[in-house]
Amino acid sequence: GLQARLGRPGTLLLERLRGVQRAQGGISPGDLRRLADEFGLPVAAVTGTVSFYADFAEGCRGQRHVRVCEGASCFASTGGQHIRDLERVLGVRRGTCAPDGSVSLQAVRCLGYCYDSPAVLDGGRPGTGQDLGGLLNGQPDADSGSALSIRTPPPIPYESRADPPVVLAGLLGVEGGWQVWPEVVTGGSPEQVSGEVAASGLRGRGGAGFPTAKKWSMAAGEPGPRYVIANGDEGDPGSYCDRLLMEQDPHRILEGLALAAFTVGARHGLVLVRSEYPLAVARMRAALAEARAAGHLGRGVHGSGFDFDVEVVEGAGSYVAGEETALMHTVSGLRGDARPRPPYPTSKGFLGRPTVLNNVETLAAVPWIVRHGGAAYARLGHPDEPGTKLVCLSQLFRRPGVYEVEYGVPLRYLVEDLGGGLRDGRTLRAVQVGGPLGGFLTPVQLDLPLLTKPLGQAGVPLGHASLIAFDTELPAAAILRHEWAFGAAESCGACTPCRVGTRRGLELAEQIDESGQPAGLLARQEPLLEVLDAASLCAFGRGVACAVRSVTRAYSDEFSRSSP
Ligand code: SF4
Incomplete structure (x- = not known):
């Protein structure tokens, strides 16, 4: 029936398309027909998928494929000059390939190196910083993409709070993962896990802020089979904490996903990682193999009766595909269009089945909550929004990076105390909070707290809560x-x-x-x-x-x- 047809290409179609493109530099009409036959689909359906995603649709792929970031931080740092310079140096315009197929240039938003803008990916090798030669020569190896780590700020007191902020050593820093899972899966109950997550007050960290425990209970109340998905499609320019989490602490995300699966009764999980993050794709896949080898995933996990396994899916270049209904389409091998809700994915998601979709930062908080108790987490942050948030500061700050802070801190604390103001004697003109669908605030508005409601009242959705600095140079x-x-x-x-x-x-x-x-x-x-x-x-x-x-x-x- 239609349902079977909808789910049929599944995650395999994107993989097959990527394989054809890597092998041949492009996808020909003959390839479309062949793949349509293979998957039992009309050619129009495969063509629709190919034409939707930037990775497949935009020009051909040269033997050397360079992706240049045109996200907001790179734009704020050069006004777009770095893209024009690259076009000149490489001899190709953005979105095109050299006639001899030697090189192609693709502009993307964003590569997730907003702390050292501008950025390029030369093949899979990142290059960042102001020096164009450095950009193209990249750095010695792909692992250098992890040079930055998530920091827990020193306890600098800020005025709107009686007590100094808590230093959160290890809460979302690199911790490893799988510390609570064996005990939970063998001796715990779904009710215990959902009770702790409910008590923590954890809400989605991807932007929408939906209560995590409520989402899980909605899916658990639907007839199975059910699915869980980690959303690693961090498309918002200015936010790169999800990339760092996936690269530096992938086991923690997998453990969070496993705990979600155990709670809602899912046997199959997916992690969608955007293609602009090749190192994150590799690290998540390596962690998955390690977790299977250690017996954390598979049939009858740790001798329990619980079966659970995970698949890591690479995206294909689409911002909207991070939206939950669009993401369900992407992992089904379809165009990543959003669709009206309801029905919500918790009742009709992946393959039309009840699905829990959580951002990777949300899932990374779950093992800590289960280990230390929901009440301990709820004591952090603000009564309206408990817990912590990873906040990314962009390149124009004197001390750019990812900081884990409690909800409720004033933006001025982030900009001045943690970020240290702007570098090189520049003058702050505005900060963009929460990415391209967030909003701009002027320096006089920085006493607003990092909270959804007051920022919303100022016309700025909190979104992913990261800050991009704009100086007085850019008109x-x-x-x-x-x-x-x-x-x-x-x-x-x-x-x-x-x-x-x-x-x-x-x-x-x-x-x-x-x-x-x-x-x-x-x-x-x-x-x-x-x-x-x-x-x-x-x-x-x-x-x-x-x-x-x-x-x-x-x-x-x-x-x-x-x-x-
Ligand atoms: Fe697509 Fe409409 Fe959403 Fe725009 S608002 S991204 S066109 S569904």
């Missing part, structure tokens, strides 16, 4: 264009308000240059933003509207000055 018009360009490039196209609205918005923004905007042009954004806000099918369209509004608000003085 407001360029930032506005960057925001609309992101919306137009990453819209999945499933609904008209977002597909058309983001392109019209970009056309408008392209007419606003640094020397002054034609009268009334900025005001013409407003009807577009209203439609995006009211009629978009998923949170992406609404997020673009919110982000664009925040740019015009944060830079209102500059925009009004440039009006004739």
